[in-house]
Structures are given as structure tokens and as C-alpha cells.
């Protein structure tokens with residue numbers, strides 16, 4: 057029921073709709089510096105560790121306490137190796153395309169892909185489900201690969217609208233098709249745990265290209281992801 061409400065309330069991606077004071081959105085590329093990968097992961101971890109120690113000390117925490125002592129390094133490793141590992145193009149999933157030998161020409165859907173991301177405005181979690189569909193252009197990929205692409209783009213500081221478009225554009229590229237749909241239904245802890253403290257609201261975003269712009273095909277996909 058919850059999901060049904062969400063799919064019906066999806067806002068199509070229109071750049072003008074996305075601007076608001078709390079969450080402004082620019083291009084669909086993650087804004088990266090030119091020198092983003094000059095430091096090795098090890099060097100980044102060392103640097104972030106010392107900065108995070110400063111943050112904790114500034115907050116007044118006593119880092120000689122056993123429980124806090126390892127936190128700066130733990131956070132630094134988590135940022136570089138896990139939470140934001142999708143910033144590094146070296147971690148982009150490698151795909152192998154298979155011949156679509158069954159000549160299956162209907163919609164392929166992968167629904168309920170769980171992901172964890174972080175809001176780039178507050179660095180707190182965004183988590184939810186992604187639902188992806190495409191029409192094969194003659195080649196297919198393993199379904200688990202779609203999952204990996206979702207995780208790759210989720211592991212960045214993100215805004216949900218950009219995450220949705222990045223997954224859609226990437227699947228168009230790797231599958232060599234123009235017919236891709238992505239729907240994301242997510243919880244934002246920056247909304248739930250701070251600010252307006254609305255613990256019940258979810259945010260729906262969608263990306264539809266090619267055949268999915270057709271109302272009947274779009275409805276078939278949305279009906280499928282809403283089915284129990």
C-alpha cells in the first residue's frame with residue numbers, strides 16, 4: 057500500500073522542480089575536483105583521520121577515552137573504503153554483456169534493490185529501494201550487475217534525483233539501449249532525524265527513457281513494482 061502511494065506520487069525529473077533551499081541540484085555528474093584522485097586511498101585515510109580527530113576534539117570529546125580513541129581512523133576508513141567508494145572510477149563495476157539468445161524482447165525488471173547512500177548536504181544516510189527495468193537491445197547483463205551499479209552510485213555523497221539519473225544514464229550506456237526506467241523510493245535521515253523531524257515521509261524519484269515514456273509501458277512497470 058505504502059509503495060502504491062509512492063509510485064503514484066513520483067515527480068518526473070525536471071531540473072526546475074529540483075531546486076529548493078535545502079537541496080539544490082546541479083548537473084547529473086557528481087561535482088569532483090580535478091585533483092580528486094591524486095592522493096592514494098591510504099593517504100586520504102590518514103588525512104581524514106586527522107581532520108576528524110580535530111572535529112571530535114572541537115566538539116569537546118576526550119579522545120584518550122578507550123571507546124573514542126579509534127573513532128577518527130574508523131570513520132576515515134569507512135568514508136574512503138565503503139561509504140564513498142563510489143567516487144573512485146576504479147571501483148566502477150565491470151560488466152560482461154551476454155547475447156540475448158532467448159530473443160526475449162519484453163521488459164526486464166529488477167525490483168527492490170536495497171541501497172544505502174548519504175545526503176551530500178548533511179552527510180547523513182539516505183536509504184531505500186531502487187527498481188530498475190530495461191528492454192534489451194540484443195544484449196543482457198547478469199541481474200546482480202544491475203545491483204552493483206546501483207550500489208556504486210549510491211556510495212557517494214548524493215542527492216536522490218542525481219542518483220536516479222546516474223543509474224539510468226549508466227544503464228543506457230552499458231546495455232546500449234535507450235529504453236531504461238529507474239524508480240527510487242527512499243528515506244532521508246536529514247528529514248527524519250533533524251530539521252522538520254518527519255519520520256514518515258518518503259521521497260520518490262523516477263527516470264524514464266525511450267519506450268518507458270509511453271504511458272502504457274510506464275504503467276506496466278509501475279504496476280509490477282507495486283505488486284506484492
Ligand SMILES: [Zn+2]
Nearest residue numbers: 175177178246
Ligand atoms: Zn540532507
